[in-house]
Amino acid sequence: MMKIRICRTFVLKFGSQRTLKIIAVLILFSTLGFHLTRMNIAENTQLKEPRNIDKDGKDYGGKRQVIPSYSENENLILIYKTPSWLLKTTKSSNFIQCEISNCILTEDTKLLRFSKAVIFHGRFLPEDAPFKYENQFWVFLELESPYYTPLNYSYPQWRKSFDLTMTYRSDSDIFYPYGRIVKKENNTIVPLNHIEIMSKKEKMAFWMVSHCGAISERDEYAKRLQQYIPVDIYGKCGTLSCTKNILKCYMELSNIYKFYFAFENSLCEDYYTEKIYFSYYKDVNMIAIVRGASGYSKYFPPGTYIDTADFKHPKDLANFLLDLNSDDEKYLAYLKRKNEYKNSITLAEMFKKSLCDLCRIVNKKSKTSKQIDIKEWILESKCYQATDLNDGI
Ligand SMILES: *[C@@H]1O[C@H](CO)[C@@H](O)[C@H](O)[C@H]1NC(C)=O
Ligand SMILES: *[C@@H]1O[C@H](CO)[C@@H](O)[C@H](O)[C@H]1NC(C)=O
Numbered sequence: 171m172m173k174i175r176i177c178r179t180f181v182l183k184f185g186s187q188r189t190l191k192i193i194a195v196l197i198l199f200s201t202l203g204f205h206l207t208r209m210n211i212a213e214n215t216q217l218k219e220p221r222n223i224d225k226d227g228k229d230y231g232g233k234r235q236v237i238p239s240y241s242e243n244e245n246l247i248l249i250y251k252t253p254s255w256l257l258k259t260t261k262s263s264n265f266i267q268c269e270i271s272n273c274i275l276t277e278d279t280k281l282l283r284f285s286k287a288v289i290f291h292g293r294f295l296p297e298d299a300p301f302k303y304e305n306q307f308w309v310f311l312e313l314e315s316p317y318y319t320p321l322n323y324s325y326p327q328w329r330k331s332f333d334l335t336m337t338y339r340s341d342s343d344i345f346y347p348y349g350r351i352v353k354k355e356n357n358t359i360v361p362l363n364h365i366e367i368m369s370k371k372e373k374m375a376f377w378m379v380s381h382c383g384a385i386s387e388r389d390e391y392a393k394r395l396q397q398y399i400p401v402d403i404y405g406k407c408g409t410l411s412c413t414k415n416i417l418k419c420y421m422e423l424s425n426i427y428k429f430y431f432a433f434e435n436s437l438c439e440d441y442y443t444e445k446i447y448f449s450y451y452k453d454v455n456m457i458a459i460v461r462g463a464s465g466y467s468k469y470f471p472p473g474t475y476i477d478t479a480d481f482k483h484p485k486d487l488a489n490f491l492l493d494l495n496s497d498d499e500k501y502l503a504y505l506k507r508k509n510e511y512k513n514s515i516t517l518a519e520m521f522k523k524s525l526c527d528l529c530r531i532v533n534k535k536s537k538t539s540k541q542i543d544i545k546e547w548i549l550e551s552k553c554y555q556a557t558d559l560n561d562g563i
Pocket of ligand 1: 293294295296297320322
């Protein structure tokens with residue numbers, strides 16, 4: 171009884187039975203229409219791919235409904251299976267700061283076919299290459315030396331697929347070094363408090379290293395130096411440890427040490443990694459002893475570091491260091507000169523800069539001529555065997 175009454179009230183409120191029928195039909199059509207619209211959107215999505223990240227690069231999670239929103243003039247740049255060390259950077263990357271900024275970064279491999287450029291990380295090339303679409307730039311990204319880049323790039327499915335290189339080598343299409351040293355503006359140079367700095371420096375040298383037995387034979391070189399001077403070794407290859415953020419470690423250790431080793435794992439041209447760049451960060455008041463391929467002076471101001479290559483034997487270097495160790499004036503001259511310089515760009519910022527370069531290239535070039543034989547290209551790396559251990563003192 172109750173139910174009927176409610177029902178009647180409802181009918182009364184909404185007019186006659188006929189009205190109800192019309193409403194039902196309307197609902198049916200609108201639902202149908204909604205489905206049709208959705209199908210349209212789905213189709214559009216396939217033609218014009220959606221941007222899958224916010225403009226500010228945040229909140230990529232794939233949970234949000236993707237909305238087709240970028241125009242014909244925008245270029246999608248896909249990072250294929252983003253390496254973990256880049257994840258944080260890619261999340262905060264956009265092209266706003268670029269000279270040419272009409273690019274969008276994505277990590278969604280589903281967008282492969284819509285991507286103007288695809289960045290592959292050389293070290294993590296899977297066995298199978300995806301399909302390469304027409305007019306797509308494939309970019310070979312690698313910051314390690316050839317010795318530590320697995321050979322998958324030489325498989326036929328990869329070997330002749332790349333159009334651009336993005337590496338630490340200065341002859342790359344997109345040069346991606348680990349930093350850049352610049353002279354400080356005169357008025358930004360804060361004079362060092364030499365007395366305070368020297369008062370805490372009780373120790374001579376340390377080396378932080380976790381990759382033991384590298385091809386450059388740096389372990390052997392360090393061992394020979396250790397015959398003449400005390401060297402503390404931090405990290406997996408040593409007995410000491412610093413568990414903080416690595417740059418923080420360098421800052422803190424620079425309070426007590428005068429020198430540290432920035433020995434590269436490979437002796438390859440242009441292969442100068444973050445260790446030497448750390449020396450030019452604020453609050454790192456010690457001098458780097460570098461060992462890598464020749465050519466440091468191309469990137470680092472002479473007199474701000476010590477190059478093992480300038481000494482015939484490890485013993486000569488040891489004597490030189492002992493001399494600096496006992497002569498504050500001489501040692502401080504290095505620190506003072508280094509204080510006139512700084513690293514102007516972090517590795518993460520350098521990646522963003524490289525993306526700007528890529529955006530500029532994909533705008534300018536139509537992909538035609540060059541198809542790199544990446545195996546050949548890598549073989550052109552100028553890498554050397556160690557020659558400073560031959561005489562074996
Ligand atoms: C490189 O290729 C081999 C097959 O030869 C494969 O087993 C390996 O997983 C590939 N490397 C990566 C990083 O996927
Ligand atoms: C900075 O100082 C040096 C010498 O102290 C001088 O030669 C140079 O002209 C100065 N540069 C500027 C921009 O003032």
